[in-house]
Amino acid sequence: MKQSQTLIPTLKEIPADADVTSHQLLLRAGFIRQNFSGVYTFLPLGKKVLNIVEKVVREEMDAIGGNEVLMPALQSADLWRESGRWDKMGPELMRLNDRHEREFVLGPTHEEVVTSIVRDEVKSYKQLPLTVYQIQTKFRDERRPRFGLLRGREFIMKDAYSFHLTDESLDASYQAMYDAYSRIFTRLGLNFRAVIADSGAMGGKDTHEFMALSKVGEDTIAYSTASDYAANIEMAEVYDNYSPSTETLKELEKVSTPNKKTMQEVADFLGHPIDKGLKTLLFKADESFVLVVTRGDHEVNEIKLKHVLHVENIELATDEAARELLGADFGSLGPIGVSEDVQVICDLAVKAVANVTCGANEDGFHYVNVNPSRDFGEFTYEDIRFIQEGDLSPDGKGTIKFAEGIEIGQVFKLGKFYANQLGAEVLNDQGRAETLTMGCYGIGVSRTLAAIVEQHHDDAGIVWPKQVAPFALHLIVVNSKNDEQVALGNALYEQLQAAGIEVLYDDRKERAGVKFAESDLIGLPVRVTVGKKASEGIIELKERKSEEKEEMTIDALMAYVKTI
Amino acid sequence: MKQSQTLIPTLKEIPADADVTSHQLLLRAGFIRQNFSGVYTFLPLGKKVLNIVEKVVREEMDAIGGNEVLMPALQSADLWRESGRWDKMGPELMRLNDRHEREFVLGPTHEEVVTSIVRDEVKSYKQLPLTVYQIQTKFRDERRPRFGLLRGREFIMKDAYSFHLTDESLDASYQAMYDAYSRIFTRLGLNFRAVIADSGAMGGKDTHEFMALSKVGEDTIAYSTASDYAANIEMAEVYDNYSPSTETLKELEKVSTPNKKTMQEVADFLGHPIDKGLKTLLFKADESFVLVVTRGDHEVNEIKLKHVLHVENIELATDEAARELLGADFGSLGPIGVSEDVQVICDLAVKAVANVTCGANEDGFHYVNVNPSRDFGEFTYEDIRFIQEGDLSPDGKGTIKFAEGIEIGQVFKLGKFYANQLGAEVLNDQGRAETLTMGCYGIGVSRTLAAIVEQHHDDAGIVWPKQVAPFALHLIVVNSKNDEQVALGNALYEQLQAAGIEVLYDDRKERAGVKFAESDLIGLPVRVTVGKKASEGIIELKERKSEEKEEMTIDALMAYVKTI
Incomplete structure (x- = not known):
């Protein structure tokens, strides 16, 4: 493509409202433009990368037997009422009426639509399993x-849905999809982790999020230094290798800790490290109260706590509730001597402590030389804390590190939720009707494009991995007033295209400095410069990533490009 | 693709609400399903054909230097106010509000959006011409x-827009697009005509509609039996080869024609053919009255009349107006002796008449032996009638025939309308700001799919042209309980796929009759049947279109498929 005949509106300045690198670079290099808040146009370069991402996704979906379909963006509100999501989703669900005042939804996902189609069209177990996908x-x-x-308001997703009679069949499709996702993101040049994630409220089971590691990520991942293990920190299990301390148990003693409220203040006052104190928090879990005990250096993970307690809502109790129930403020709570009506849960790490400190349920007093199994009433040990960097990996291999990540995909065993809501059944091999079970699998296609830029750039601009670059090669004529250079440029453009190379040819009458700067900004893998040595048939080749430059003859160039 | 692993829900019965062949067959053969009125899902077979159509469109757009982009479906209402279309378009424009009560449009086209982008990003004539397109x-x-x-409510279009400084540049892009469209529809196997069409209200100039000939078409096309000429009948010019009659002029005479009102009644009463009478109609054109005269066997074309008169609105005058202005009812109107205030326009064919009949502006009386140039006051000759079958073609080659057509594409010289409304200017080579001129070009992608089926089917089902078939070959095992047949079927499936043939393999445990009927319905170009002679390594090949069957060995089959 000749640059004079396309639209690559580069920007010298960083746009004021672009707050992350990918947004800045995609705007500056002329890949996208914002139409209005959260809504973008993909300009020619952006659309080319999008097409490449879509092609990779399509190939890998087809390879695992996915059937491509295209469902409508307009969805009937009635279907969303059947699933219950019409009421459950808030204003993020875009709703509209047609000319007859019928209500519609602009689809954020297609569980309802696809389940209604399968309900109507699939009648027998013989037609299962079935996997459909769309890019939309x-x-x-x-x-x-x-x-x-x-995080836009209109975006491109690949969404896939699989339908099964049995959990085993769902497990197999889930694994196939997981593997396909790994291949897709690897082919797209992304540094990613498949992390164990929270299955949320829809009654689903296993789910993994595919996270591109990036400092602009909105989620934190805990991953192992020595294995594939990775999980959203909200979900990362703690490896239970705690065994009782061998310390000699000392005698329990109540001490005065005037005005010492935080774990650190109490530890400093009593002269012991913070992990020699126990933290005690009172939670309201639905309608009950729960006393939660962790080591002083650990943090309670409310998601884990919710799962352990099988409750919908959990929140810290109020000071008033603590005083009424336990007789003290939050700074002096403890599990010793509490009423049997209050459930006590200790984190697994508490198994291994001895002679520690905890609140005495009396303002300004703590117990020291506390030993849980000796001193507490009834309680249970559960995994209820956030994992920390340096902890052992839950699979026992390596230790945990943290990273930030951008969610680029998710695989999810949905189970029977939608099939139940919409009544999707098939006849099994006994001729009896059975409710389907289902998986859903998403990839944020336009978001993936941004994630690639987050991982592949330098100070001068984007550095596209070869496999997703919008063009393989950027051809530049240094002096467009020099006939020899222009002639060689034109000839090379023809020759490279004839060799099947996708070339962006900067044929514009711009200064060389502008062309070079814009070329770095756009970030194609290879730049070929036709300059002063055009008369000798010599060009300069520069690799964008390594920044290595080399002068070579046309023949050497043509030999080189065959290796691209 | 194995049929057991995809979704092809065929129907034996014709769905009650499907009123045209393509709709019936695409539903029955399992290519599409309706989600609700006017909104469809493309099932796996339908999506495959859609992908093929899109690929052809993309290749031909790229070949003429089109730049693929992707603009959003959500468009700001403000842009539509700038263009004036927010008010001009009625309820067919889908409108919605976001959570902040800002108004949006779901784009039916993208003139506003693309013009706003070009306005903001293209600053110099050096960046022109520019052609962008999207499939959306x-x-x-x-x-x-x-x-x-x-005619759906959500559908897929290819829309392209070109931007220019000069009319000559627009002409060149228009022609390139016209040629590309011809190649696209030819490659898709369509019998089509590019017809001259009405440019409508937006102030544009040339426009052609690409019409797939079909009896379900909503438009009538006039085309030449001997040339490329084709036009929407509303636009078809009449070839002006009329020369004055050589008859001897007889004396004008007023005769009584009691209660004879229609052309036919008067002709019968006076004993002459209908084309020996003149038809006179009074129109109200904006605020003026115009008397329009055609030969008795011709029909006034109001669109031509509007163009001739340069008016916005035209309608037949009321009986009251006719009586007040001319003193008679519609059945007895004529152009002789009317006031000079009333404009009189005669159709070109009136040039060649002699000694004809016309109304006398007196109820129940006509003139006979009328000769326009002798008897009428001031008048002009204009092309204001509908062309008829049998007329000479306007290009002088062949005669006119009529056909019905489905509009599958349109090319349109929009001119400066949108650029003016949105203020899209560039600096010309003198450094002065000039308003852009613009072309727009559409293809109904999903509609094209239906048009192909309208043209390619028989009583048994769809007959896909090879180049758009979702699979090249349908492989069927007659008896799925026969191990030899199944083994050969499976082996052939592998072998054909390895040879790069797209195969749909009916591996289902269905009766042979069902498989054959569904195969005809789906309509792949070639069917390969593995039956009783499996043990001898012999299969049957059937061409869907010719219905020719042939038994052959596996080797012969593999040689044959190489020719596909």
Whole structure:
């Protein structure tokens, strides 16, 4: 493509409202433009990368037997009422009426639509398992769209859905999809982790999020230094290798700790490390109260606590509730001597402590030389804390590190939720009707494009991995007033295209400095410069990533490009 | 693809609400399903054909230097106010509000969006001409969606826009686009005509509609039996080869024609053919009255009349107006002796008449032996009638025939309308700001799919042209309980796929009759049947179109498929 005949509107300045690198670079290099808040146009370069991402996704979906379909963006409100999501989803669900005042939804996902189709068209177990997918525009009315393509209101998703009679069949498709996702993100040049994630409220089971590691990520991942293990920190289990301390148990003693409220204040006052104290918090879990005990240096993970307690809502109790129930403020709570009506849960790490400190349920007093199994009433040990960097990995291999990540995909065993709501059944091999079970699998296609830029750039601009670059090669004529250079440029453009190389040819009458700067900004893998040595048939080749330059003859260039 | 692993829900019965062949067959053969009125899902087979159509469109757009982009479906209402279309378009424009009560449009086209981008990003004539295109979902809230994919509310369009400084540049891009469209529809196996069409209200100039000939078409085309000439009948010019009659002029005479009102009644009463009478109609054109005269066997074309008169609105005058202005009812109107205030326009064919009949502006009386140039006051000759079958073609080559057509594409010289409304200017080579001129070019992608089926089917089902078939070959095992047949079927499936043939393999445990009927319905170009002679390594090959069957060995089959 000749640059004079396309639209690559580069920007010298960083746009004021672009707050992350991918957003800045995609705007500056002329890949996208914002139409209005959270809604973007993909300009020619952006659309080319999008097409490449879609091609990779399509190939890997087809390879695992996915059937491509295309469902409508407009969805009937009635279907969303059947699933219950019409009421459950808030204003992020875009709703509209047609000319007859019938209500519609602009689809953010397609569970309802696809389940209704399968309900109507699939009658027998013989037609299962079935996997369909689509690459399609989705809508979500974000309250605060931001980060460019990372959190927009109109975006491109690959969404896939699989239907099964049995859990084993769902497990197999889930694994096939998991593997396909790993291949897709690897082919796209992304540094990613498949992390164990929270299955949320829809009654699903296993789920993994595919996270591109990036400092702009909105999620924190805990991963192992020595294995594939990775999980959202909200979900990361703690490895239970705690065994009782061998310390000699000392005698329990109540001491005065005037005005010492935080774990650190108490530890400093009593002269012991913070992990020699126990932290005690009172939670309201639905309608009950729960006393939760962790080591002083650990933090309670409320998601884990919710799972352990099988409750919908959990929140810290009020000071008033603590005083009424336990007789003290939050700074002096403890599990010793509490009423049997109050459930006590200790984190696993508490198994291994001895002669520690905890609140005495009396303002300004703590117990020292506390030993849980000796001193506490009835309680249980559960995994209820956040994992920490340096902890052993839950699979026993290596230790945990943290990273930030951008969610680029998710695989999810949905189970029977939608099939139940919409009544999707088939006849099994006994001729009896059975409710389907289901998986759903998403990839944020436009978001993936941004994630690639987050991972592949330098100070001068984007550095596209070869496999996703919009063009393989950037051809530049240094002096467009020099006939020899222009002639060689034109000839090379023809020759490279004839050799099957995708070339962006900067044939514009711009200064060389502008062309070079824009070329770095756009970030194609290879730059070929036709300059002063054009008369000798010599060009300069520069690799964008290594910044290595080399002068070579046309023949050497043509030999080189065959290796691209 | 194994049929057991995909979703091809065929129907034996014709769905009650499917009123045209393409709609019936695409439903029955399991290519599409309706989600609700005017909104469809493309099932795996339908999506495969859609992908093929899109690929052809993309290749031909790229070949003429089109730059693929992707603009959003959500468009700001403000842009539509700038263009004036927010008010001009009625309820077919889908409108919605976001959570902040800002108004949006779901794009039926993208003139506003693309013009706003070019306005903001293109600053110099050096960046022109520029052609961008996209393949994208559009929305249009049809009052009465019908004919399946032919008139839906959510559909796929290829829309392209070109931007220019000069009319000559626009002409060149228009011609390139016209030629590309011809190649696209030829490659898709369509019998089509590029017809001259009405440029409508937006102030544009040349426009051609690409019409797939079909009896379900909503438009009538006039085309030449001997040349490329084709036009919407509303636009077809009449070839002006009329020369004055050589008859001897007889004396004008007023005769009584009691209660004879229609042309036929008067002709019968006076004993002459209908084309020996003149038809006179009074029109109200904006605020003036115009008397329009045609030969008795011709019909006034109001669109031509509007163009001739340069008016916005035209309608037949009321009886009251005729009586007040001319002193008679409609059945007895004529152009002789009318006031000079009334404009008189005669159709070109009137040039060649002699000694004809016309109304006398007196109820129940006509003139006979009328000769216009002798008897009429001031008048002009204009081309104001509908062309008729049998007329000479306007290009002088052949005669005119009529056909019905489905509009599958349109090319349109929009001119400066949108650029003016949105203020899209560039600096010309003198450094002065000039308003852009613009072309727009559409292809109904999903509609094209339906048009192909309208043209390619028989009583048994669809007959896909090879180049758009979802699979090249349908492989069928007659008896799925026969191990030899199944083994050969499986082996052939592998072998054909390895040879790069796209195979649909009916591996289901269905009766042979069902498989054959569904195979004809789906309509792949070649069917390969593994039956009783499996043990001898012999299969049957059937061409869907010719219905020719042939038994052959596996080797012969593999040699044959190389020719596909």
